[in-house]
Amino acid sequence: MLEKALYGLKQAPRAWYSWSNPDQLSKFKQSMQSEFEMIDLGEMTYFLGMQIFQSKSGIFVYQEKYANEILIKFGMENCKPADTPLVSNLKLSKNDGKKRVDESMFRGLVGCLLYLTATRPDLMFVASYLSRFMSCPSESHYRAAKRVLRYVKGTSNLGIWFKRAEKLVLQGYTDSDWGGSLDDMKSTSGYVFYINEGAISWFSKKQDTVAQSTA
Structure with a gap:
């Protein structure tokens, strides 16, 4: 045993x-x-789509190979990189009146982004946000998803650096928008926790009830 x-x-x-x-x-x-x-x-260098680089100063975990495979899969390998995952202050709705797109294609794209969040906390919010529209994706939803791929194009080599240190320092941050959803006015909460500046836990999810305040 x-x-x-x-x-x-x-x-x-x-x-x-x-x-x-x-x-x-x-x-x-x-x-x-x-x-x-x-x-x-x-020594481990690759596991379930994650690349691992180990040195005396720490461990770096990233998914550059998987990110490039996603770009090729959806024909975005030659796209122009974007600086942010979403356009500033973008608000999406389930019933926006736009033309529908193929559900299986959109679900596949969002699923790939969700797996990419294993080493990319910066994609957690947008991947969770887009997953709300998998049952009725429209052109505006797909356009937002392609914007995320443009961001991935320019940041494919990002990951998490677990730095070696004598002392363990735990830090956590949490926040939420206020009534950010156009469909039901529910807020979205998120958090991330770090040990020595290396993210160990992160999450983003729409709240179950409508909040009357930000408290």
């Missing part, structure tokens, strides 16, 4: 119980291999 494989770590001296100690890693791998059928593939 995993508990048995980890028992040696719990009983080990504190000096040995350090992730920077090569002896610890070697003994841990031997313990795991004695319990499970597994092989050592070396």
